[in-house]
Amino acid sequence: MDNRSQDQRQVRNFIGGEWVAARETMKAINPVTGEAIASLPKSSAEEVNQAVAAAKAARSWAQVPVFQRAALCVAIASAIDANRDRLARTLSLEQGKILKEATGEVTKAADGFRLASELVKQMGGSTLPTEDPTKLAMTIRQARGVYGVITPWNFPVNIPVEYLAPGIATGNTIVWVPAPTTSLVAAELMAVIAEAGLPKGVVNLVIGEGATAGDAVVTHPDVVAIGFTGSAATGRRIAERGAGKPLLLELGGNGPVIIFADADLELAADAAAGGAFFNAGQVCAATGRVLAEASIADKLGDMLVERAKKHVLGDPFHQGTTMGPLNNAKVAAKVKEHVDDAVAQGARAAAGGKARPDLGGQFYFEPTILTGVTPQMRVAHEETFGPVVPVIPFKDANEALSIALDTDYGLSVGIFTRDIARGIEIAKAIPAGIVNINAGSTYWEIHLPFGGGSGTKSGIGRLGGMHTLEAMTELKMITITHKSGASK
Numbered sequence: 001m002d003n004r005s006q007d008q009r010q011v012r013n014f015i016g017g018e019w020v021a022a023r024e025t026m027k028a029i030n031p032v033t034g035e036a037i038a039s040l041p042k043s044s045a046e047e048v049n050q051a052v053a054a055a056k057a058a059r060s061w062a063q064v065p066v067f068q069r070a071a072l073c074v075a076i077a078s079a080i081d082a083n084r085d086r087l088a089r090t091l092s093l094e095q096g097k098i099l100k101e102a103t104g105e106v107t108k109a110a111d112g113f114r115l116a117s118e119l120v121k122q123m124g125g126s127t128l129p130t131e132d133p134t135k136l137a138m139t140i141r142q143a144r145g146v147y148g149v150i151t152p153w154n155f156p157v158n159i160p161v162e163y164l165a166p167g168i169a170t171g172n173t174i175v176w177v178p179a180p181t182t183s184l185v186a187a188e189l190m191a192v193i194a195e196a197g198l199p200k201g202v203v204n205l206v207i208g209e210g211a212t213a214g215d216a217v218v219t220h221p222d223v224v225a226i227g228f229t230g231s232a233a234t235g236r237r238i239a240e241r242g243a244g245k246p247l248l249l250e251l252g253g254n255g256p257v258i259i260f261a262d263a264d265l266e267l268a269a270d271a272a273a274g275g276a277f278f279n280a281g282q283v284c285a286a287t288g289r290v291l292a293e294a295s296i297a298d299k300l301g302d303m304l305v306e307r308a309k310k311h312v313l314g315d316p317f318h319q320g321t322t323m324g325p326l327n328n329a330k331v332a333a334k335v336k337e338h339v340d341d342a343v344a345q346g347a348r349a350a351a352g353g354k355a356r357p358d359l360g361g362q363f364y365f366e367p368t369i370l371t372g373v374t375p376q377m378r379v380a381h382e383e384t385f386g387p388v389v390p391v392i393p394f395k396d397a398n399e400a401l402s403i404a405l406d407t408d409y410g411l412s413v414g415i416f417t418r419d420i421a422r423g424i425e426i427a428k429a430i431p432a433g434i435v436n437i438n439a440g441s442t443y444w445e446i447h448l449p450f451g452g453g454s455g456t457k458s459g460i461g462r463l464g465g466m467h468t469l470e471a472m473t474e475l476k477m478i479t480i481t482h483k484s485g486a487s488k
Contacts, residue, residue: 009038011187013047013207016054017200022047022208028184031096031325032315032361038184043208048175048216051204055146055173056222058201062143062171066120072197073117073169079196080110080189087192090185091157092316096324096363097279099317109161109189112446116165119447119466123170123473134483141473143171144246145224148217150210150238152230153327154282154385156182157189162446163227163248164193164203166468174203175223177214179230181328183207210234218242225472229284232383232409232457239460248471250451251459252383253411254288255441256404258426259300260397261293263416264438269300271414271440272389273307277367278442280323281387282331284458285412285434285442289373289380290391291400297393301350301371304389308351308367314359325363326386332363335386338379339368342390347372347379352387381407397422401429410456412441431455433462 011028012019022041030037041047061069080087084106091102125139149163156178167174178186190205206213217223218241225246228238235251257275259268275287292300316324326332332355339353352366365386373380373390380390380403394400404413404426412434415423420437427435431453436443444450447465452458461471 009184011038011040011184011207013041013043013051014187014190014194014203014205015047015051016057016204017194020047020050026180028094029181030093031327031363034362037093040180040183041207043206043213045212045216047206047208048213048220051175051206052146052217052220052222054201054204055175058173058199059145061173061199061202064171069169069171070117070121073113073165076168076193076196076198077110077113077117079192080106080113083192084110087157087185087188090188091182092324094184095153095156095182096316096327098321098324101279102316105155105158108446109157112158112161113165115446115465116169116469119469120169123466123469130479134481136480136482137477139475139477141170141470142476144472144474145172146222147172147174147472148220148223148226149174149176150214150217150226150228150230151176151178153179153182154279156185159229160186160189162463162468163472166472168198168202170469170473172472173201175217176203176205177210177217178205178207180207180209215241227472235459246471248461248463248468249459250463251284251411251457252409253284253286253452253458254381254383254407254409255285255412255414255432256289256291257287257414257441258291258400258404258416259293259296260417260419260422261296262418264418265296265300265303267438268416269303269307271416273304275414275440275442276389277308277311277323277387280326280365282327282385283442285444286385287389287414287441288383290389291394291403292391293400294393294395297391301369301391304369304391305351308369308389311367313356313364313366323367323387325361326365327363329363331385332365335365335384335388338382338384338386339370339388342370342373342377342379345374345377347377347390375403375406383409397426401426404430408457410453411458412436414439414441414443433458
């Protein structure tokens with residue numbers, strides 16, 4: 001399969017177990033060729049109302065025995081496995097990531113459903129002591145109800161599953177709004193989930209623009225909780241519009257990778273470059289900045305340049321390609337703005353630094369290493385969300401920490417040093433949700449907690465494993481009076 005579509009599919013919403021057309025449509029675009037590859041719903045509040053009504057009518061799903069819900073998750077995982085190649089091809093076609101990365105993403109999505117199936121069977125409450133001997137106090141966990149889920153385009157299979165699998169397992173019903181630029185693969189994933197035996201109304205897919213369909217979900221009175229992964233700016237609007245509802249918000253990052261002179265530099269360079277160029281840098285936990293101790297900054301910069309130049313930019317379906325295009329015009333413009341701003345202020349593009357429309361698409365951007373970066377440059381403190389590594393030298397641990405803190409984000413950090421005590425001290429001082437010592441900022445596994453630090457723009461709550469199941473359920477305390485008075 002190449003990057004050209006064979007025909008334009010007519011995609012519909014999935015509401016109450018049926019594929020339903022919307023009144024308006026929009027186009028799904030291949031980021032490599034600019035071709036329209038599908039006609040998508042451009043849903044309004046009316047379609048959202050229908051989806052919420054279907055989800056509300058299906059709330060008896062919470063009463064289905066937990067082992068049956070877990071079994072459905074296993075069936076969905078098997079269905080994803082069976083359709084892995086087709087899902088991966090659509091993902092690459094629509095999102096732009098290389099086929100190998102897309103296949104890995106789909107594989108992880110199946111793992112996510114298997115994990116949810118196991119964890120939900122372990123989820124329980126507790127009994128608590130009471131002062132009154134006639135009372136038994138206990139806690140249970142219950143589904144919240146109709147859950148709104150809004151997901152991004154950078155991992156359009158894996159991130160939805162981080163909400164859908166725990167949501168289905170715990171008995172919630174869901175209204176899901178995917179990112180417009182990757183809604184074709186969302187519809188394919190929805191079809192696979194539905195065909196695995198999903199009861200009507202448990203998950204409802206509404207495709208549309210975030211400002212319309214997403215906002216209608218967030219503000220709907222029958223949607224009791226919201227899960228969102230995306231930009232900090234959109235997350236803030238969702239928090240404002242959904243005030244009073246439980247929120248699970250996984251937002252942006254500008255993760256520093258701090259490398260000391262005593263580190264294993266080969267390991268550090270591999271991790272920093274890998275975290276910057278995986279998925280063309282379109283990762284919230286990507287290597288946002290490399291902070292290098294001054295004595296090794298030049299050497300490390302050369303090592304990063306060497307790794308950047310090994311990448312082959314091109315068609316995601318070509319076997320030799322190691323990095324595809326950016327997904328859309330907005331992110332491509334921001335990447336170019338950040339690089340141009342840095343160069344204008346004195347930074348040097350030691351590798352890359354340019355868009356590559358000559359490769360056949362408007363969104364290709366070279367793997368880029370910037371040296372001579374200062375903290376005042378936009379690339380040093382904003383989220384670039386592209387294949388760009390700014391290298392910033394520091395003289396000692398105190399300055400490294402000061403530079404690392406010069407951002408509004410606090411998602412993930414990598415620290416490379418053989419002095420573990422120093423690494424732990426810095427890890428405790430940085431208000432990030434994730435700190436990896438002697439691993440890059442992107443290291444994470446699906447059962448581990450993922451989320452931003454308090455007081456930063458990187459979100460609220462934790463995704464991953466049991467943490468998501470707990471976030472998508474409500475803790476209820478129940479007391480039972482089992483005696484009429486004190487025991488005799």
